Amino acid sequence: MTTKPVSGPDTVIRLENITKSYRGGDSIPALLEVCLTIHRGEFVFVTGASGSGKSTLIRLLTREIRATSGKIMVLGYDMQRIRRSQIALLRRRMGIVFQDFRLLEDRSLLENTMLAMKVTGAGSARSRKRARDILERMGLSGREKARPLQLSGGEQQKAALARALMNSPALLLADEPTGNLDMDSAMEIMDLLTEAHRAGATVLVVTHNMEIVEKVGGRLIRLDHGRVVYDSGPAERREDP
Amino acid sequence: MRHAIGQGIRGLFRNGWYTLVSLLTVTICLFLSGILFTVLADLGATLDRAARDVTVTVFFEPGITEEKILDYRAVILDREEVRDVVYVSAREAWEDFGQEYLGEYAADFDENPLADSASLRITMKDISRQKDLTAFLEKLPDVRKVNSSAGAARALGSAGTVLTYALAGTGLSLSLISLFLIYSTISAGIAARQKEIEIMKYLGATDGYIYGPFFAEGLLIGLTGACAAFFLVTILAGRTMLYLEESFPVLTEVFVFLPMGRIWRTLGPGFFGFGCGIGLLGSLLPVGRHLRV
Numbered sequence A: 001m002t003t004k005p006v007s008g009p010d011t012v013i014r015l016e017n018i019t020k021s022y023r024g025g026d027s028i029p030a031l032l033e034v035c036l037t038i039h040r041g042e043f044v045f046v047t048g049a050s051g052s053g054k055s056t057l058i059r060l061l062t063r064e065i066r067a068t069s070g071k072i073m074v075l076g077y078d079m080q081r082i083r084r085s086q087i088a089l090l091r092r093r094m095g096i097v098f099q100d101f102r103l104l105e106d107r108s109l110l111e112n113t114m115l116a117m118k119v120t121g122a123g124s125a126r127s128r129k130r131a132r133d134i135l136e137r138m139g140l141s142g143r144e145k146a147r148p149l150q151l152s153g154g155e156q157q158k159a160a161l162a163r164a165l166m167n168s169p170a171l172l173l174a175d176e177p178t179g180n181l182d183m184d185s186a187m188e189i190m191d192l193l194t195e196a197h198r199a200g201a202t203v204l205v206v207t208h209n210m211e212i213v214e215k216v217g218g219r220l221i222r223l224d225h226g227r228v229v230y231d232s233g234p235a236e237r238r239e240d241p
Numbered sequence B: 001m002r003h004a005i006g007q008g009i010r011g012l013f014r015n016g017w018y019t020l021v022s023l024l025t026v027t028i029c030l031f032l033s034g035i036l037f038t039v040l041a042d043l044g045a046t047l048d049r050a051a052r053d054v055t056v057t058v059f060f061e062p063g064i065t066e067e068k069i070l071d072y073r074a075v076i077l078d079r080e081e082v083r084d085v086v087y088v089s090a091r092e093a094w095e096d097f098g099q100e101y102l103g104e105y106a107a108d109f110d111e112n113p114l115a116d117s118a119s120l121r122i123t124m125k126d127i128s129r130q131k132d133l134t135a136f137l138e139k140l141p142d143v144r145k146v147n148s149s150a151g152a153a154r155a156l157g158s159a160g161t162v163l164t165y166a167l168a169g170t171g172l173s174l175s176l177i178s179l180f181l182i183y184s185t186i187s188a189g190i191a192a193r194q195k196e197i198e199i200m201k202y203l204g205a206t207d208g209y210i211y212g213p214f215f216a217e218g219l220l221i222g223l224t225g226a227c228a229a230f231f232l233v234t235i236l237a238g239r240t241m242l243y244l245e246e247s248f249p250v251l252t253e254v255f256v257f258l259p260m261g262r263i264w265r266t267l268g269p270g271f272f273g274f275g276c277g278i279g280l281l282g283s284l285l286p287v288g289r290h291l292r293v
């Protein structure tokens, strides 16, 4: 079984008539016949009310779950036919920032960050150096030894982002990365995301904070009850001032 | 690979009591099997030697010629369970008897009271077939009487059979217990690290990277258990034998104690194979179950 890219090399994400129903499909679908194309270098916001299917979209892209029907291509892989061993390779090219951070509570901030590179088979020394660099850029240099629970919400969010950036991802996915943060902390996170975007990553951010969308700009997609009800379109991308 | 072994060793300590219990079980399992095997091997050697001492004696009708008896000897020698047949003339029989039971009084007899007691003394390769041989001998013409030690042969033979079954039974049940404990240890380890495994998967860790350490851990439990059992059996069995040989020298006349080196030639690879096998299987099963979900 092969998963050869169908769309061009510039297509990072492509959904064709994607429907996702949880629990075998008796319930109302979380996503319904969604079509979507995201090109390399785009900065995309996905917004919508709670339960509209935003996290489901992210979970489909990371292959945490499979679509009920339709076709998804991510970074050239057909997500319905991808092999188990290829999922690991795909995820190494993605940075994922989870809504609940998913940091290991019994490891230090440095160890948590290093883990992203170590699982790819990189040595400890190299991983440590890279993690220190990234943590420094995030302004977390002094907190390397701290455990996640000793960090503030904003610091934990930054830690999750630092880990996601370890392998210089081609695609960065963030599910409500500013969810529980005040505006200042939220903007700090957004600045780091735009920095990663400028460094070459395609970025997809889920948020329901329209103020941030206004400030940062970029493509906006709105979901409602599992359908795409608004898409500002791929071409419209405002540059940062 | 280095990652798997390093994490595997760390896993041994992380699981603490679980690891210790399964390690001890593997050790005890192999230790008991090892002791049983040693006893069995010694018993086998003892039976082998005993088989040489257990004889069947055939007495012939009075007046039979020596040539005739020697003809029978050739016939009996042809049978495959027979090791050797010795012709004992009447005179030899009387001398033996006299020396053993009469001592100096033997000289008081003028005539040989055992004049008609020429016999064939048969030693066997396989004493379990003594009954067949006896039946065959009793049907021969000219045979007056067959003396055999059927009881002793049967007792020795069945002791060996019982011990073989004991070894197989004990080994099997202890193996299953060992397997179960390693399985539980590895399952508990996977369960305890569920969150970490989940996260590593999202960071792009391969199954090998995630589950390699659990194989290493199972393998280490199996091999460490095998090594511990190796030393225990060597020390204990070796010491016991030495003690028995020194304190009860008469035992060495009855029992054959094989040197430990010879026993280890069989037991060593067996322990090693068992340790590896049970360690791999004990971790393969929970990992496989985990991968299928």
Ligand SMILES: Nc1ncnc2c1ncn2[C@@H]1O[C@H](COP(=O)(O)OP(=O)(O)O)[C@@H](O)[C@H]1O
Binding pocket: A022, A023, A029, A030, A048, A049, A050, A051, A052, A053, A054, A055, A056, A057
């Ligand atoms: N694991 C699940 N099992 C069943 N239903 C789910 C599951 N996850 C989400 N849903 C349902 O799917 C819909 C979309 O959920 P989600 O994608 O999490 O929305 P959002 O992230 O936009 O709040 C919701 O109705 C939710 O209840």
Ligand SMILES: [Mg+2]
Binding pocket: A054, A055, A056, A099
């Ligand atoms: Mg959500």
